[in-house]
Amino acid sequence: MSPDGERARDVCSRHGNRPDELIEILHDVQEELGYVPEAVIPVIAKAINLSRAEVHGVVTFYHDFRREPAGRHVVKICRAESCQSMNGEALCSHAKASLKAGFGETTADGQVTLEAVYCLGNCALSPAMMVDGQLHGRVDARRFDEIMNETLSEAAQ
Incomplete structure (x- = not known):
């Protein structure tokens, strides 16, 4: 075995x-x-x-179970109604373009896995995302880039 x-x-x-x-x-x-x-x-x-x-x-x-290894960092973006109503689709599009990976995929360098989730319980601060278990609210394209830059630069140290 x-x-x-x-x-x-x-x-x-x-x-x-x-x-x-x-x-x-x-x-x-x-x-x-x-x-x-x-x-x-x-x-x-x-x-x-x-x-x-x-x-x-x-x-x-269940979407929580991975059948392939995840990247070093896991980014979950909420796709539920509250986040969608607060321009969540623009965040999703930006994240996919920025990472060059779709939902359920890992970046070519193995650093980031992007996942869609359907509520992070942070509706009052929509759109929301979670990076390595840390919740972030009111995320737009600029804030996504800041969070990802910080996450990836910490990993490089």
């Missing part, structure tokens, strides 16, 4: 190999590995006595 498979099996064991813990197991696997590799799906399925299809269905249904 691969090292990733061993780690996935250990995560399942920590959750008592309980099928009702599947979502928590997947979150923990992603936390440890950075994503949920296709190769660990049968390992998880066997450990918790579910079919591969059931585990695969959960991984592909």
Whole structure:
């Protein structure tokens, strides 16, 4: 078994190999590995006595689970109604052009993964985005560039 498979099996064991813990197991696997590799799906399925299809269905249904490694930084832009009404589409267009990556993609240099989310709970400060878990509000193109420049320059140090 691969090292990733061993780690996935250990995560399942920590959750008592309980099928009702599947979502928590997947979150923990992603936390440890950075994503949920296709190769660990049968390992998880066997450990918790579910079919591969059931585990695969959960991984592909929820947008929080990555099936490929993320970039060094994860940028989430809210696409919900409040953010859309506050010029969120312009922010999305600018982010995609600036990063040269679409939603669900990682920049060519592997530095940034861009993700669409459907509410960050920051509606009063729309449009909102999150970078590496840090929430930002009232983001326009200029503020996006400032945040990204700061994020990428900190990483270079």
